[in-house]
Amino acid sequence: MSFGGLHTDHRAIVAVAAIVFFVLTLVMAVLPAVREQAFSTPTGARPRGHEEERGRRVYLREGCGFCHTQFVRDLPMDRPFGRPSRPGDYTLEDPPMLGTQRTGPDLADVGSRQPSEAWHLIHLYDPRAVVPQSVMPAYRWFFAEKDQAGPGDVVVPVPAGRAPRGKVIVAGPDAIEMVRYLLSLKQPKASP
């Protein structure tokens, strides 16, 4: 049995396989990616401010994107999360965080859906204080427990019984920047 002489020529097998895969990689990944990038115009999102950008880095560091998508599909079940996502929503994102798992809700438009800074701070400190059935990690390392607040401290209004008795919970820079980032996640009105 002969397969075009390939079966006795290891060089030919490797060369054909590598070239075919390389060409398919160009056609199915690299060139479509170049095209998406070239034809994508931002939907009017303003560039992030300094604190918001630092907050995005905290979001990346903690791997929030493994449970929260930022990707609204044009499906009825996605309506509560905002309007369907458009290519321009991601133009300035590096990396874009569309995501593959929705263990927690989508955050593409969370800044519009939940604009309260206090809610987000409590939620980050103790998710179950505001959503009893939540399984989100409590990001305690974003916060400091103090006997009393100092000047300029952002005190988190944690409900009674959810923080150590006699302590105040003060938001650290990670918490404040993360909330700035979350509040900046607002879908700009898409022009038709």
Place this chain on the structure above:
Amino acid sequence: MRDPRLVAAPSTDAPTASVTFEYLAWATVWLLTGTTIGLIASIKLHWPEFLPFAWLSFGRVRPAHTNLVLFGWSSLVLVGVSLYVVSRTSRAPLWSPRLTRIALWLWNLALFGGLVTLLTGVNRGPQEYREWVWPLAVILAAAVVMAGYVAYRTVAARTLPEVYVSNWYILGGFCYLPILYVTSYLPFYQTGLGNTVVQGYYMHNAMGMWFTQLALGVSYYAIPLLLGRPVYSYALGVLGFWTNLLFYPLIGAHHFIFSPTAWWLQSTAILFSVGMMVPVWAGTGNLLLTFKGSSGAVRRSYALPFFVTGLIGYGLSSTQGTIEAFRSANIYWHFTNFTVGHSHATMYGFIAFIAWGAVYGLVPRLTGREPNPLAVGVHFWLALVGVLTYVISISVAGVLQGFAWVSGQSFIASVIAAEPMWLWRTIGGLLMVGSHVVFAVNVWAMRPQRVVAPAPSPDVVRIPA
């Protein structure tokens, strides 16, 4: 060619034997580490206050788990076994055991660096299986290229004219992974949705153009060897190789269906996800038909049941993947835990079982030592019951999530619906990790010996360590 007379293959030289075993031993270390971390992640979903430390929070252990089991356990065990297969089917010693060992240590360095950086929050964001920062990626790529070069030179030095089909798959895998890895890390076309297009391509091809290649390559050697008969159809094996190469790279975009990426890309991906049934069932059918009339051999062997399970896992889980790609099914299953069930059905039900079959089938021929058959049986049943419990419970969780969303309930309803299943998933995971401890004991029992010992079967040669 059709009867490679692999049973009568000449002896493996001692350096080939010992370096192969080192790969398997390190793979086992990463298996234990990676799956223990996976278990921690699983527990956190029904017990969120478990181990509440920053470096063990869910968002950090999740990528640590996936990267360790993919690039640590699955890659190292398959590379180790593959290099042995390349050497035996070429009737030539491994081209450079020294370079092979250097590749292993670079590999371990990248894995260790990856573990530490991911747990401390140093990553490239949630870009699945390419979360490592680029210096670690460079080290891993160098290791893959080195090991691949050793495989290539060993085949080039073969003492028979034909290149056995195992080596097509193995050399193919070693070509594809570096191409894939480099194109997925180059930044020039990856801002905005360009990144998403590459992400779909990368995370999909990392499976089928690497793990599937090596697992099938190993199977095409080990199954005929253990059964003492040639593969059912050599031509089907070659057909599977080419159709996998032509179809598989076209389907990565099915991970982002209904996304704002190009619609033609998504439709092409769905179409060829159906096309993938050709290589999948060519491979599964061909290798399972090789067993025809050998049920006695399967009962007597402790390695063959792993292969049978792995092959059934390959066929079923790949078919599941095709169904998931349809837009109508994707509506219910996308974003849910059903995807997690699919990835464990493939990487565990297929890849890990094939790897274990190869280890139990080939290592005793390599080192002259056999594990306790009872312990292998314990490993098999713990792993099988564990992965079935895992996949069934997490798939049910996915279906419940999907129904909760489609029925328009508030989001938390999907969490409440899935939570009992997350507990069952942890129980399955516990059995799986338990089976890995037994496997580690068995690997230790098969370690190369320091003195020449009697061979357990006629085709095993005496090898000093």
